[in-house]
Amino acid sequence: MQDVSYYRPSSIKEAIKILSEHGPTAKVLAGGTDVIVQARERTKKITAFVDIKKIPDVMGLGIEGHRGLTIGAATPMYQIYNHSGVQEEYPAIIDSANIIGGKAIQGRASLGGNLCNGSPAADTIPTLIVLEGTANIIGPNGERKIAIEDFCTGPGKTLLQHDEILISLHFKRPAPFSGSRFIRFIPRNEMDIAVVNVASxxxxxxxxxxxxxxxxGACAPTPLLLKEISNFIQGKELSQDLLENAAELFNNLITPIEDMRGSPEHRVDLAKTLFKRTMNDAVIRSNGEKVQ
Amino acid sequence: MSKKIVISTDLNGDITEFIADERDSLLDALRERIGLTGVKEGCNNGNCGACAVLLDGILVNSCCVMAAEVDGGSVTTVEGIALENELHPVQQAFLNEAALQCGICTPGFLVAAKALLDTNPEPTEEEIRFWLAGNLCRCTGYDKIITAVQEASKSMQKK
Incomplete structure (x- = not known):
């Protein structure tokens, strides 16, 4: 383990002060399932952990009528998928939260952490994007909001400055007759990194x-919002032919890499299949029915 | 050199104070500072579940927790799951079913299985397999492990 100091501030102001004083090698510690491993394996230089879990603003979640859902950035996955309101109204978040690591990871890992880690294959980010999530950020110069589709800028890179803290994620109330679905493809049934993942x-x-x-996700340096697909199908009658034709757009929309998890051709094929499956499931959910 | 810190936590039901390096993970502190070697180091990166403990009642991998984080909290390791004068039903079932081979993964499986039965006393086989997906057994003795958890569930229903 690198020689890290540990801080446990109880307010946002105090946390930002510590981050500012330490510089970029101080990292926010939420669930730690990425950053503690990075500190141990020295894949990033980390000299201080600023544990934000004693700051009430970043923990917990709630739905406020028509104003939608707010999830504290450090809220662990198990609290999210056990929340009946999220199960009812935001099932795609459950699809994602339920498959991040195993149960022991879900006891700690958070949406904020998954987002700030900025992995191109992150399992929650496509879902957060299609639900039009907003990241609420506080730094030395005050608050700002970023649309989640703009948050990641490259593998492991985000718009978050080193002295800023992602406080919470906000989602508007789902419109009537709307539905959402996330599916990832992995070679085994659980505990793996996505070859491709899609949210619709x-x-x-x-x-x-x-x-x-x-x-x-897992088809570009960051998770991608594919507006071309939406533009193609919007306003049209839903049919399997329409989805088949829309799926063909993936040939030119993504240029995935070749790695041990799959070839570019395999990934494009998976993207098309997952797109059709997530769309069909999202339609089922838009009728108020359950999938599977 | 890393700074030494004093940590106070409810460890297996006893308020325990110990000295650790500020950079110790909970896994390091449990094994090296306190001598609770039931918790095992497998992958040390959150994949294998051999270091599983309960932190404030929630299943976590202790390699992915800083020791300093547990100050003021509570930790349960495999050493703390047995009842007063008898093994926990999960431990007894692992013995009855011979649900272990080399044994390195066993403490993590026991803690994870106890956590499962605490929240879901009558899990289906699928639910057991899904819950234990974060625990890896390199001897691949999964079938007996699943059977043992099912037996433990039954014996806990009888009580």
């Missing part, structure tokens, strides 16, 4: 697609 959100008007959002 859809709002229906009868059999017509009112609007949609599709995001994909």
């Amino acid at each position: 959100q859809i709002q229906m008007d009868g059999n017509k697609i009112e609007s949609s959002r599709v995001a994909i």
